[in-house]
Amino acid sequence: MNLFVLSWKYIKGKPLSTALNVLLLSFGIGIIVVLLLVSQQVEEKLSENASGIDLVVGAKGSPLQIILGSIYHIDYPTGNIPLNEAAKLARNRLVKNVIPLALGDSYKSLRIVGSTRGFAELYGLVLDEGALWADDYEVTLGAAAAQTLSLAVGDTFFGEHGMADGGEAHDAHAYKVVGILQPTGKVVDNLILTSIPSVWLMHGHDEEEDGHENLPDTVAIEALGIAVTAEQLEEKEVTSLLVQYRGPMAAVQLPRMVNTQSSMQAASPAFETARLFSLIGIGVDVVQGFAYLVIVMAGLSIFIALYNSLKERQYDLAIMRSLGASRLRLFIHIVMEGVIITLLGAGVGFVLGHGVVEILAQFILKGSSASITGLVFLPSELYILYISLLLGVIASLIPAINAYKTDISEVLAKGA
Amino acid sequence: MISVQSVIYTYGPAKDLIFPDWEIEQGKHSLILGGSGCGKTTLLHVLAGLRTPTAGIVKVAGQVLSELGGHRMDVFRGKHIGLIFQKPHLLSVLTVEDNLLLAQYMAELPQDKKRIRDVLDVLNLSDRRNAKVYELSQGEAQRIAIARAVLNKPQVILADEPTASLDDDNSEKVLNILEEQANVYNATLVIATHDQRVKSRFPHQLKL
Structure with a gap:
C-alpha cells in the first residue's frame, strides 16, 4: 500500500x-x-529538400509554382528558359554554382529529371548499384522509383510526355537503367534521373544522328556542367536552374537582377516555403x-x-x-x-x-x-x-x- | 495512561466545554457517559489529538499531546491510538486486507501481511481477507474496524458509540471483542457512549 x-x-x-x-x-x-x-x-x-539551394530560376510565372515544380516535384513547371540566358546567369560573379534541370517527361507518373552531375553532388546521392547516368538515354533511378516501377539495372522503358500518367509515349528511343540510388528520404527517391541532352533528344524533332558528341564544335559551358554546340546554345531550352550564391550580397542583388534584366523569374525556396506555411498555418x-x-x-x-x-x-x-x-x-x-x-x-x-x-x-x-x-x-x-x-x-x-x-x-x- | 487536567474546549464565543480532571491507569477500561451534546465525542477527539483543547494538559501514553504538532501528532495517533466509530467507515474502494495495510502504511509502520492474517484469524474473519467492503455484513464490517484499530498494537483504544447502531446480540459481541482485544494487547479501552447496555460492564466512568 x-x-x-x-x-x-x-x-x-x-x-x-x-x-x-x-x-x-x-x-x-x-x-x-x-x-x-x-x-x-x-x-x-x-527544408531538407531545399538545402543547398539558395534560389531557383525558371520561366516567368508564380514563384511558388517554380519552387514546387523544381525542388519538390509536385507542381508543373512554369515553362522553359533559353539555354543562352541560363548560361549567362551561370557565369555571373554572384553565382557560385548552377544546376540546370530539364523537366517535362515522366514514366508511370514518376518524373524524369534531366540534369548534370552537379545534381548528384547537391543531394549527396550514393549509388546502391550500377552507375550514374552518363551517355544519352541512360537513367539512374531513385530508390523508391526503382521499387515502384520494379525496374533493375539493364531494364529499358519508354518515357511519356507530360507529368501525369497516360501521356504520349516517346517510343523512338528507350531509356536504359544504368544505376539505382540508395534511399535518401528526399524527393529524389521518387525521381528518374538522366542527362539534359537525353531529354532534348527525346523531344528532338530533327532526329539528328546521336546528339552532340559527333559534332566538332562542341563547347563546354563549365558553369552549367554541360557541353553543347553553338547552335544548341541558341536553340535549346532548360526548365529551371538551381542556384547557389557566392556571397551574402547575391541574396540582395541576384533575384532583382534576374527578375528585371532577363525573361526569367527568380524564386527563393526559403521565402516561398515560409509563405506556403503561413497559408497552411491559419x-x-x-x-x-x-x-x-x-x-x-x-x-x-x-x-x-x-x-x-x-x-x-x-x-x-x-x-x-x-x-x-x-x-x-x-x-x-x-x-x-x-x-x-x-x-x-x-x-x-x-x-x-x-x-x-x-x-x-x-x-x-x-x-x-x-x-x-x-x-x-x-x-x-x-x-x-x-x-x-x-x-x-x-x-x-x-x-x-x-x-x-x-x-x-x-x-x-x-x-x- | 491517560490524564486530563483542567481541559477547556471552546466551540464558539461563550460556548466553553469544561472537562473535569480525569486519570485512567493502564488497562483500566473506562467509559465516558452523558447525553448527546454534552461533549463526549469532543473529549474523545481531544484524547485522540483530533482536536486541540483551548486550555489544559492532555497526556496519553506518557506523551503530552500539546507537545506534538501537525505530522508528529498524526503519526503518534497512528501508532499508539486505535479509533473506533459508530459506523465502521472502511474505505469501500479497498479490500479488507488493503484497508488494514492502509492502517500500517499511514502509521508509517512496516506493512506486515502476516500480522494482518493473525488479527483476522483471532476475529474469525480470515476468510474475508480479500473480500470487498460491500460484500461484508454489518457485523463483519464492525469487526474489521476493530481489527484495524488494534492492528498496530495501540496503547489506547478510543471507541465512540461503538454499539449505538447494533442490536443487543451484536452489541454484546462487539463489546466482548473490544474488551478481549484490549486485554490481549494490554491496551486501555475508553468508550464514549450513552448506551445503557454498556454502562454495567465497566465500573470506571466519567459522567459529563
Whole structure:
C-alpha cells in the first residue's frame, strides 16, 4: 500500500468517469501530437529538400509554382528558359554554382529529371548499384522509383510526355537503367534521373544522328556542367536552374537582377516555403486552438469529478487522518489522482496521435514524396507531457486543498 | 495512561466545554457517559489529538499531546491510538486486507501481511481477507474496524458509540471483542457512549 496504489484504487473505483476524462484529454492531446508530427516532418522534408539551394530560376510565372515544380516535384513547371540566358546567369560573379534541370517527361507518373552531375553532388546521392547516368538515354533511378516501377539495372522503358500518367509515349528511343540510388528520404527517391541532352533528344524533332558528341564544335559551358554546340546554345531550352550564391550580397542583388534584366523569374525556396506555411498555418492554428479547448475542457471535467467525489470521500479522508496520515499526505493523494488521470490521458493521446499519423503515412500518403512516419518522437512532445502534468496538478489543486483543510474531528463527529 | 487536567474546549464565543480532571491507569477500561451534546465525542477527539483543547494538559501514553504538532501528532495517533466509530467507515474502494495495510502504511509502520492474517484469524474473519467492503455484513464490517484499530498494537483504544447502531446480540459481541482485544494487547479501552447496555460492564466512568 502506498499513495500511488491508493489513488489508483480510487480511480479504478469510478471507471466510467475516469474513461470519459481520459478519452477527452487523449482526444485533445492526440490532435496536438498529429499536428506536431505532421507539420514538423513536412517542414523538415521541405527544408531538407531545399538545402543547398539558395534560389531557383525558371520561366516567368508564380514563384511558388517554380519552387514546387523544381525542388519538390509536385507542381508543373512554369515553362522553359533559353539555354543562352541560363548560361549567362551561370557565369555571373554572384553565382557560385548552377544546376540546370530539364523537366517535362515522366514514366508511370514518376518524373524524369534531366540534369548534370552537379545534381548528384547537391543531394549527396550514393549509388546502391550500377552507375550514374552518363551517355544519352541512360537513367539512374531513385530508390523508391526503382521499387515502384520494379525496374533493375539493364531494364529499358519508354518515357511519356507530360507529368501525369497516360501521356504520349516517346517510343523512338528507350531509356536504359544504368544505376539505382540508395534511399535518401528526399524527393529524389521518387525521381528518374538522366542527362539534359537525353531529354532534348527525346523531344528532338530533327532526329539528328546521336546528339552532340559527333559534332566538332562542341563547347563546354563549365558553369552549367554541360557541353553543347553553338547552335544548341541558341536553340535549346532548360526548365529551371538551381542556384547557389557566392556571397551574402547575391541574396540582395541576384533575384532583382534576374527578375528585371532577363525573361526569367527568380524564386527563393526559403521565402516561398515560409509563405506556403503561413497559408497552411491559419488552418493549423484553428485546429490547434480547438485541441487546446478540448484539453481545457478535459481539465475542467477532471476537476469537477474530483471535487464531487471529495464530498463522498470526506469520511475516507478523515479515517486516513485518524490512522496517522498527515494533511500533506492527503493533499498529495488527491493531486496524484489528478495527475494519474492526466498522464493516462496523455499516454493514450500519444498512442492515438502517433497511430493516426502512422496509419496516414502507411495508407494515404504511401508512395508520395512527402514520406512521413508516426514512429518518431519529437522533443517538443515532452512539453505536452509537462503541460498535461501541470493540468493534472491544476485540476486537482482545489480539491486537494479542500482535502488538506478537512476538519476531521467534525466529519467524524457528524458521521457518528 | 491517560490524564486530563483542567481541559477547556471552546466551540464558539461563550460556548466553553469544561472537562473535569480525569486519570485512567493502564488497562483500566473506562467509559465516558452523558447525553448527546454534552461533549463526549469532543473529549474523545481531544484524547485522540483530533482536536486541540483551548486550555489544559492532555497526556496519553506518557506523551503530552500539546507537545506534538501537525505530522508528529498524526503519526503518534497512528501508532499508539486505535479509533473506533459508530459506523465502521472502511474505505469501500479497498479490500479488507488493503484497508488494514492502509492502517500500517499511514502509521508509517512496516506493512506486515502476516500480522494482518493473525488479527483476522483471532476475529474469525480470515476468510474475508480479500473480500470487498460491500460484500461484508454489518457485523463483519464492525469487526474489521476493530481489527484495524488494534492492528498496530495501540496503547489506547478510543471507541465512540461503538454499539449505538447494533442490536443487543451484536452489541454484546462487539463489546466482548473490544474488551478481549484490549486485554490481549494490554491496551486501555475508553468508550464514549450513552448506551445503557454498556454502562454495567465497566465500573470506571466519567459522567459529563
